[in-house]
Amino acid sequence: MSDGMSSNEHHRSWAEPFRIKVVEAITMTTREHREVAMAEAAWNTFLLRAEDVYIDLLTDSGTSAMSDRQWAALMVGDEAYAGSRSFYHLEDAVRDVYGYPELVPTHQGRGAEHILSQILIKPGDVIPGNMYFTTTRFHQEHAGGTFVDVIIDEAHDPASLHPFKGNVDLAKLQAVIDEHGPERIPYISVETNVNLAGGQPLSLENLRATYALCERHGILVMLDATRALENAWFIQQREPGYSDHSVKEILLEICANSDGATVSSKKDNLVNIGGFLALRDPELARKARGLLVAFEGLHTYGGMSGRDMEALAEGIREMVETDDHVRARIGQVEYLGNKLISAGVPVVVPIGGHGVFLDARSILSHVPQERFPAQALAAAIYVDSGVRTMERGIVSAGRDTRTGENHYPKLELVRLAIPRRVYTQAHMDVVAESVVEVHSQRESIGGLQFTYEPEELRFFLARFAPVAVA
Numbered sequence: 366m367s368d369g370m371s372s373n374e375h376h377r378s379w380a381e382p383f384r385i386k387v388v389e390a391i392t393m394t395t396r397e398h399r400e401v402a403m404a405e406a407a408w409n410t411f412l413l414r415a416e417d418v419y420i421d422l423l424t425d426s427g428t429s430a431m432s433d434r435q436w437a438a439l440m441v442g443d444e445a446y447a448g449s450r451s452f453y454h455l456e457d458a459v460r461d462v463y464g465y466p467e468l469v470p471t472h473q474g475r476g477a478e479h480i481l482s483q484i485l486i487k488p489g490d491v492i493p494g495n496m497y498f499t500t501t502r503f504h505q506e507h508a509g510g511t512f513v514d515v516i517i518d519e520a521h522d523p524a525s526l527h528p529f530k531g532n533v534d535l536a537k538l539q540a541v542i543d544e545h546g547p548e549r550i551p552y553i554s555v556e557t558n559v560n561l562a563g564g565q566p567l568s569l570e571n572l573r574a575t576y577a578l579c580e581r582h583g584i585l586v587m588l589d590a591t592r593a594l595e596n597a598w599f600i601q602q603r604e605p606g607y608s609d610h611s612v613k614e615i616l617l618e619i620c621a622n623s624d625g626a627t628v629s630s631k632k633d634n635l636v637n638i639g640g641f642l643a644l645r646d647p648e649l650a651r652k653a654r655g656l657l658v659a660f661e662g663l664h665t666y667g668g669m670s671g672r673d674m675e676a677l678a679e680g681i682r683e684m685v686e687t688d689d690h691v692r693a694r695i696g697q698v699e700y701l702g703n704k705l706i707s708a709g710v711p712v713v714v715p716i717g718g719h720g721v722f723l724d725a726r727s728i729l730s731h732v733p734q735e736r737f738p739a740q741a742l743a744a745a746i747y748v749d750s751g752v753r754t755m756e757r758g759i760v761s762a763g764r765d766t767r768t769g770e771n772h773y774p775k776l777e778l779v780r781l782a783i784p785r786r787v788y789t790q791a792h793m794d795v796v797a798e799s800v801v802e803v804h805s806q807r808e809s810i811g812g813l814q815f816t817y818e819p820e821e822l823r824f825f826l827a828r829f830a831p832v833a834v835a
Contacts, residue, residue: 379696382689383786386433393419399748407828408744408813410753419751420792422781425719427473427631427638429785431676435635438679442672447663451671451678455641458678462613462685463590463628464620465643467650471661472668474591474629475500477642479660481587481627482508484652485551493541494554495533496520496562499761501554501589501627503822506766513541515553520562521775523713523724528603530565530715531558531596533575542582552585557619558592558599561757561776564698564717566599569607569618576622590626590643593619594633594684595718598691613685625649632719635680635785639669694785697793701781704797710804713778720782723800725758728807734759736812736832739777742803745810746779750799755780761824 394402394417406412410423421428443450456468471477478501486492488509494501495516502512515537519527533555542550555575559565576586597615601607607615620626625644630636644650654664661668669677684690695718702716711724725739732738739758746752758777765772781796803810817828 379693381693381697381786381789382687383432391419394751396748399751403744403748407816408740408831409824409827409829410743410747410755411825412828413747413753417751418747418753420788420796421753422720422783422796423753423755425632425782425784426629427636428787429631429635429637430787431635431637431680432683432786434683435676435679438675439672442670442675444671447665449665449671449674451674452665455674455678455681458681459641459643462616462681463593463626463643464617465625465645467625467644467647469642469644469650469653469657469664470667470669470674471640471642471657473631473638473640474589474627475504475640476661476668477627477629477640478504479507480642480653480656481625482510483656484649485585485587486510487551490549490551491541491545492552492554493533493538493550495531495556495567496559497762498556498560498589499763499822499824501556505554510551512554515541516559516562520559520565523563523711523722523727523776523778526714528566528599528715529568529571530562531556531567532571533567535571535574535578538575538578542584547582547584550582550584552587552624553579554587554589555623556589556591557596558718560592560719561761561774561778562717563713563722563776563778564592564595564719565713565715566596566603566718568604569600569615569622570604572619572622585624586622588620588623588626589628590620590623591629591632592718593626593628594691595695598688598695599718601688611685612688612691616685630677630680633684634677635684636673636677639673639677641667697788697790698783700790701783701793701797704793705800708797708801708804710800713776720780722757722776723754723779723781724777725756725779726777728804729810729812731808732810732812734773734777735771736814737829738812739779740829741810741813741831742779744813745803745806746799749803750795752781752796752799755782756824760827763821763823 482504486508519525520530597612630639711727713722729738762772813829
């Protein structure tokens, strides 16, 4: 191990590598209250009021707790419209920690996805990727491209114990290149710690091979490096030859095998808002900054204030200062996942980086996929305990833009995404008890049907009504 701990110490209990300075009160509601709240939210956990939620595992995006040093950084933010000192602090942090020379700041990750798609994708282009992500695919399709999944088959099997289920299937990628020609493939979109596969990492060996294959064909490799820190941890723990490397060293090596990256800083980077597009090619960066000025803000602030950039710069450095932070962060996820596994609840394995993913297809096997079992399961968990989770299945997958038919993903999941540095292990015990209780009552849960379906990214605003158990 790289942490210098003896084998005896590894068997002892561990604690969070921080002390709590400020607390925010939360209140447990009654079941009757939650039933009314769920009905008013039309069985969509996104439409619940936060004040009606007890433990919020909807997302780990922008929900983390900032440190004392990050709060201090807010006070020295430079709010100059042009040439902000805080921008250059952020630029230095990105160069030092991620290794990319060109920084394009955005309000969050989807701002970076939008700009990247607009500068690289032409109508008719094909963009391979290791499983889709909702906003990423939307921006690719909005620019006229078509996403093609080239992730390994094991990623679509929740029970597979493959240690790197986020890996690109090189044969699938080569087949896409052969079919469409490299001139129609502007880049491959490679997500680190693949969200919709259950927070599953890819190996450095696979990323290097992907980068080499694309380089031979003149195709760019663009990372979604939003959770690259967590991916680096899994490489350290699972990939031969990296146990004595720090996550900081591994993160730099991940990014070195790419031409650029989009980052939602609301995850690994420990801030509540912000993101960036990072690039190696100065000419691509110039094009990106031209769109940044039109859609986000000036090139030295993008969609962020100076204080946002200062807190982000500190968060980037803090996340890799030692391995302690990511060890405890993923350790808490594993704690919850292992409690559910021990109780016989079907979850995606191995346990991922940012959350535990319930296998709703297995849990609600009596509910057909077109009746949205994951959406129904998320609603049932909220009603039971006030724990808010999120559907990651057919609702999130949306419809085919050409045929209008639903996408039917193999994975029908409920995500329990854990914010960083926010909840204690006791909160995880409460969550586990609720999920186990709902699992024991699963036969009583029926499906749902749409009462309102948005055309784009429907999972955010869709409304549902229950369908009785057959």
